[in-house]
Amino acid sequence: MRPTLAPGDYVVVNRWAYRFRRPAAGDVVVVRNPEAPERFLVKRIFDVTRSRIEVVGDNEGRSRDSRTFGPIPLEKVVGKVWIRLRR
Amino acid sequence: MSLLYSLARLLDRISPAPIAYAHCDIPCGIYDPHHSQLAAHTVVRMNDLINQLEKPGASATPEQRQEYTNKLARYLATKEQHAELAKNEIRILWGDYFKPEHLKTFPELHDLVWKALKTASKARQEINLQAAEDLLKATNDIASIFWKTKGFETTTAKAPYPTERQTVYPKYK
Numbered sequence: 684m685r686p687t688l689a690p691g692d693y694v695v696v697n698r699w700a701y702r703f704r705r706p707a708a709g710d711v712v713v714v715r716n717p718e719a720p721e722r723f724l725v726k727r728i729f730d731v732t733r734s735r736i737e738v739v740g741d742n743e744g745r746s747r748d749s750r751t752f753g754p755i756p757l758e759k760v761v762g763k764v765w766i767r768l769r770r
Numbered sequence: 771m772s773l774l775y776s777l778a779r780l781l782d783r784i785s786p787a788p789i790a791y792a793h794c795d796i797p798c799g800i801y802d803p804h805h806s807q808l809a810a811h812t813v814v815r816m817n818d819l820i821n822q823l824e825k826p827g828a829s830a831t832p833e834q835r836q837e838y839t840n841k842l843a844r845y846l847a848t849k850e851q852h853a854e855l856a857k858n859e860i861r862i863l864w865g866d867y868f869k870p871e872h873l874k875t876f877p878e879l880h881d882l883v884w885k886a887l888k889t890a891s892k893a894r895q896e897i898n899l900q901a902a903e904d905l906l907k908a909t910n911d912i913a914s915i916f917w918k919t920k921g922f923e924t925t926t927a928k929a930p931y932p933t934e935r936q937t938v939y940p941k942y943k
Binding site: 684685688690693694696713716722723724725726740742746751768769770 | 772774775778779782787788789790791792865
């Protein structure tokens, strides 16, 4: 997620962000990794459909994201990155 | 380091927060086209076994029909899985291993991969020995390019499996 996030940064995630509004393209979100559900991923929303979102990493050339594993169902979205604390 | 960051780190030490990864792919650098070739051999073998399977005639007993159905279903399931496995392995090489500089040397790579994936789908969908043979040839062609990018020469030899088809192997130094 460079340059937005760097290894070691802390993020505060709002788990209720999408209770009252829908995810929007451009939001940075934490999602369950569809390829390894016990892990979380932080990515930027690229596109939103009715029940799914597509995410990509900001560091496009090095990121494994929806271009590889496809769209993510909304229930896999943990929340929206609210505050970022730079290392 | 900001005060807030230090505070977050302190909280993290007291009660560790889960980690959100930006990279879920470890660039391990370990790639080998052998998996795709092996999967293609299995698809060829399943076609052979299916073609050798005696179909139950009009006078076959229910038990004979059941046995035939059981065998056929198992061969088909294996063919299905391994054709998909071959596709997955080809995609990994294509998407993760091959780099733009490889394409400059081997401009045919994109077309080769594209055709290999289409052929694998055909071999998966149909009982079609020719499609399976084509898939094996495609995995051999990709393997040949792969080993060249690694600086290895290749040799073509009869595989030590019941399929006995010609297979591309690297010549290890």
